[in-house]
Amino acid sequence: MSISITPAASERMRSFLASSPEAAGVRFGVKKMGCSGFGYVVDLAQGIAEGDQVLDVEGIPLVVSDTSLPLVDGTLIDFQRQGLNASFVFHNPNA
Numbered sequence: 761m762s763i764s765i766t767p768a769a770s771e772r773m774r775s776f777l778a779s780s781p782e783a784a785g786v787r788f789g790v791k792k793m794g795c796s797g798f799g800y801v802v803d804l805a806q807g808i809a810e811g812d813q814v815l816d817v818e819g820i821p822l823v824v825s826d827t828s829l830p831l832v833d834g835t836l837i838d839f840q841r842q843g844l845n846a847s848f849v850f851h852n853p854n855a
Contacts, residue, residue, distance in 0.1 A: 769839040770818045785821030789828030
C-alpha cells in the first residue's frame with residue numbers, strides 16, 4: 761500500500777498537527793457523497809479506531825480505515841493555493 765504527499769501537502773499537514781498536538785494524526789480516506797459516488801476526506805484524527813491503519817508518510821502519521829485503503833492506494837496528495845482558495849488536491853490512479 762502506498763500513499764505519497766508533496767512538500768506543500770506535508771507542510772499543511774504539519775501545520776494542522778502542530779495546532780492540535782492531541783491529534784493522533786491526519787485522517788485520510790473516502791466517504792460516500794450523495795448519489796455521485798465518493799469524496800475525499802482529510803481531517804485531524806482524534807483517535808485510532810479498530811480497522812484503522814496508521815501509515816508513516818514523510819514523518820506524518822496518516823490514519824486510513826481498512827475500507828478506504830484499497831480506494832486510496834497509490835494516491836498522491838498535494839496542496840494548492842489558487843487566488844484566495846486553498847485545498848488539498850488528489851491524484852489517484854484508481855479514480
